[in-house]
Amino acid sequence: MESVYLTFVFILAIFLGFELISKVPSTLHTPLMSGSNAISGITLIGAIASLQSDNLLLSTVLGTLAVAFATINVVGGYMVTNRMLEMFKKKKENKGVSQ
Amino acid sequence: MNPLINFIYILSAALFIFGLKMLSSPATARQGNRLSSVGMLIAIIVTLMHAGLDYKWIFLGIVIGSGIGAFVAIRVKMTDMPEMVALFNGFGGISSLLLAWAEYNQNRELSVFIALVAFLSAFIGGVTFSGSMVAFGKLSGKITQKAVVFKGQHILNAAILVIALGAAVLFCITPASSLGYPLFTTILLVALAFGITSTIPIGGADMPVVISLLNSYSGLAACAAGFVISNNILIVAGALVGASGIILTNIMCKAMNRSLANVLFSGFGSTTAVQSGNGPQGEVRPASTEDVYYILEAADSVAFVPGYGLAVAQAQHAVKELGDLLEANNTEVSYAIHPVAGRMPGHMNVLLAEANVPYDQLVEMDEINPRMDTVDVCVVIGANDVVNPAALDDASSPIYGMPIIETHRANTVIVLKRSMNPGFAGIQNALFFAENARMYFGDAKASLQALVAEFKND
Numbered sequence: 211m212e213s214v215y216l217t218f219v220f221i222l223a224i225f226l227g228f229e230l231i232s233k234v235p236s237t238l239h240t241p242l243m244s245g246s247n248a249i250s251g252i253t254l255i256g257a258i259a260s261l262q263s264d265n266l267l268l269s270t271v272l273g274t275l276a277v278a279f280a281t282i283n284v285v286g287g288y289m290v291t292n293r294m295l296e297m298f299k300k301k302k303e304n305k306g307v308s309q
Numbered sequence: 310m311n312p313l314i315n316f317i318y319i320l321s322a323a324l325f326i327f328g329l330k331m332l333s334s335p336a337t338a339r340q341g342n343r344l345s346s347v348g349m350l351i352a353i354i355v356t357l358m359h360a361g362l363d364y365k366w367i368f369l370g371i372v373i374g375s376g377i378g379a380f381v382a383i384r385v386k387m388t389d390m391p392e393m394v395a396l397f398n399g400f401g402g403i404s405s406l407l408l409a410w411a412e413y414n415q416n417r418e419l420s421v422f423i424a425l426v427a428f429l430s431a432f433i434g435g436v437t438f439s440g441s442m443v444a445f446g447k448l449s450g451k452i453t454q455k456a457v458v459f460k461g462q463h464i465l466n467a468a469i470l471v472i473a474l475g476a477a478v479l480f481c482i483t484p485a486s487s488l489g490y491p492l493f494t495t496i497l498l499v500a501l502a503f504g505i506t507s508t509i510p511i512g513g514a515d516m517p518v519v520i521s522l523l524n525s526y527s528g529l530a531a532c533a534a535g536f537v538i539s540n541n542i543l544i545v546a547g548a549l550v551g552a553s554g555i556i557l558t559n560i561m562c563k564a565m566n567r568s569l570a571n572v573l574f575s576g577f578g579s580t581t582a583v584q585s586g587n588g589p590q591g592e593v594r595p596a597s598t599e600d601v602y603y604i605l606e607a608a609d610s611v612a613f614v615p616g617y618g619l620a621v622a623q624a625q626h627a628v629k630e631l632g633d634l635l636e637a638n639n640t641e642v643s644y645a646i647h648p649v650a651g652r653m654p655g656h657m658n659v660l661l662a663e664a665n666v667p668y669d670q671l672v673e674m675d676e677i678n679p680r681m682d683t684v685d686v687c688v689v690i691g692a693n694d695v696v697n698p699a700a701l702d703d704a705s706s707p708i709y710g711m712p713i714i715e716t717h718r719a720n721t722v723i724v725l726k727r728s729m730n731p732g733f734a735g736i737q738n739a740l741f742f743a744e745n746a747r748m749y750f751g752d753a754k755a756s757l758q759a760l761v762a763e764f765k766n767d
Contacts, residue, residue: 213422216536216544221766223545226326227552228619233333236648237668239557239655242332243524244396245342246553248324248349249381250401250527252546255318256408256538257370258356260415263363269415274366276407279400282381284353287397294390294659295339306591 212264248287254280317355318542318585322601324348325546326720329553352542362479373662387663388620391652394518395445395458399525402437405534407498412537413493417485422486428477428496435500436507437526443508444519448652454513466506469707470549473499504620514617514694518561518572518654525554546700564648564674566710589741593729596749598756601723602763604747609720610641612677614714615657616650618691618726618753622638628690629664634764643670645677645687645714647695671719678715687716689724689740691729697738708734722746725753 234242257276265273325348326752330342357367386394409430413419418428446452473496480492512518528550534541562569596604605611613628632642642667646657677684689696696716699706716722717740724741726748740746749756 213536214538214732216495216539216541219541220532220536220548221432221545223548224552227329227385227549228556230326230329230333230549231553231556234329235333235335236646236655236673237658237662237671238332238335238655239560240390240394241338241342241655243557243654244390244397244447245332245345246403246524246528246550247394247397249345249546250398250531250550251485252349252352252403252543252713253401253408253531253534254402255352255356255532256540257365257411257459258353258362259359259538259540260408260411261363261367262361264361265363265415269411270363270366272411272414273749274370274393276411277367278377278405279375279404279407281371282376282378283400283404284349285375285395286393287377287423288342289379289419290350290385290390290393291554292346292615293382294387294662295335295342295389297659297662297665298335298668299340299662299665301669305325307528 237298238295241291244287244294245291246287247283248291251280251283251287254284310540313356314355314358315541317541318352318720321348321352321542322545324484325549326352328551332517346707347626357444360367360717388623389449390756391516391520391656391764392448394653395448395523396440398523399438399441399445399519400525402441402523402530404439404540405468405527406434406500406529408534409434410497413484417489419484424481425477425485426533428535430530431493432477432498432500432535434530435497436504437530438522439504439669440508440519440526441504441523443505444516444523445512445736448516456512456515457509460662462506466503469499469503469506473503474608476596497717507573513652514649515565515572515654517567517649517654517660518565518585520559520653521554521557521561522569523554525551525558528552528554528613530738537586561649561654564712565599565708566712570684592748595740596723596747598749598759598763600750602749602760603698604686604721604723605635605639605688605760606638606764607639608635608640608767610643610684611635611686611688611714612643612645612672612684612714612719614650614687614692614696615661616647616692617652617656618693620656620660620691622691622753624690624754624757625660625664627754627761629661629666630761631757631764632670634761638764643672643677645672646675647674647692647714650692650695674712674714681715681718682717685721687714687719687722689716689722689758691725691739696740697736698743699736699739716740717743717745720745725749725751725756 261273328341328345331337532547
């Protein structure tokens with residue numbers, strides 16, 4: 211039953227994703243990609259939960275690596291997206307640049 | 310699992326969704342990114358409340374990952390964003406692979422369904438990782454940007470897929486038997502090999518499609534990992550990323566009028582270069598800095614059309630400076646951006662935003678084409694195939710049918726170009742020989758700076 215429920219969640223999320231993303235203007239496609247890099251770092255949650263103290267050694271090593279890679283995505287993804295979005299400005303705000 | 314933790318995951322999922330919704334406008338996008346990151350932080354904190362966690366390893370991983378992630382995010386140049394996104398796609402993939410492996414190593418008594426999703430997580434994760442590393446190598450120039458094609462490539466890929474499927478079926482039936490581990494290892498190796506052999510035949514100009522596709526894979530791998538550990542937040546977040554990548558892939562393919570299969574399997578950019586001899590010929594009209602200055606000085610409206618060459622020459626600040634001078638001279642300035650200009654979706658927009666070009670001056674192809682006849686001057690900077698009129702009228706051209714920015718319909722077209730070498734696709738461009746076109750040879754940045762100097766002198 212659990213697998214049916216999870217598949218149901220998956221299908222709904224896919225449809226929701228299509229609805230949301232199709233409204234993102236092409237100007238923001240690069241931040242969208244780096245932002246979704248950050249979200250795909252969600253495996254961090256799974257990697258943390260997998261690191262139980264009674265694990266086998268290999269599982270611990272693999273889990274720690276998974277945590278490290280996923281954290282790179284989460285931290286790097288959100289930071290670089292923020293850095294990029296800071297640059298997008300409307301016309302009025304930046305009169306008189308580059309004299 | 311603790312029901313409280315699951316409830317809080319739903320809150321995180323809602324924040325991700327709101328964050329993506331706010332990306333629909335540049336005005337709210339930054340706030341949206343913050344909301345999304347808060348969702349992630351909440352999810353991490355409640356996950357740390359699980360019983361029996363081995364905190365020293367978790368914190369070791371988090372400290373290393375945060376350090377590297379922050380360092381890269383602060384240091385990366387905007388022209389290098391495609392490489393960075395490729396790299397991060399790969400990291401997303403490898404973490405799903407590692408997670409599936411760790412879970413399988415810990416407990417091999419898997420049901421058929423869990424074994425299937427563990428296979429998917431490891432396989433998609435592995436393909437994403439090695440494919441992204443190839444894409445990263447191509448984008449950063451560490452390996453050739455050309456499409457690498459060899460005899461029997463399709464047969465090799467098909468054979469790899471057959472092995473993967475065979476191993477997967479056996480693995481799903483008997484994950485706990487003595488065969489389970491060798492099968493799982495085979496799947497990992499085959500996935501890594503397939504990522505390489507399927508990405509290497511794709512040329513540099515098709516990278517926007519590949520990056521989008523790998524972006525989607527990294528989400529789907531996270532999704533599969535979510536099924537392995539029955540975690541709904543992984544499934545929701547992974548599905549959102551998967552959907553995002555699929556949409557972008559689709560937009561990029563449409564913008565090149567090619568099917569995904571054609572992009573992935575045709576080795577475009579290696580085969581078409583042969584026929585460059587019989588392309589359009591004619592007289593080229595070179596222009597000096599002074600000529601270009603007089604044309605621009607007299608123009609009522611100017612549209613800049615940037616391409617990958619703008620990024621290579623790092624000319625985004627120079628073009629903005631020229632744009633400002635033109636505006637001060639009462640010229641209407643806009644920047645027309647083709648969806649596949651550059652090496653990833655939205656690449657040009659970010660570069661121009663970095664140079665402080667306000668986003669309301671960035672216009673899309675479909676917006677500028679209808680009013681192209683009223684544009685006085687188009688300045689093409691380091692773009693080639695996306696302005697090639699052969700796409701409209703030459704049925705024998707490999708890019709026939711691709712929508713282009715129709716700069717040839719403007720009063721005058723000025724093309725900034727290093728030399729007469731054909732563009733990436735190896736196709737000669739009829740635009741350069743057009744009556745209303747002037748070629749302004751040289752490095753894009755140096756050329757633009759020369760024009761800026763000319764404007765300032767008068």
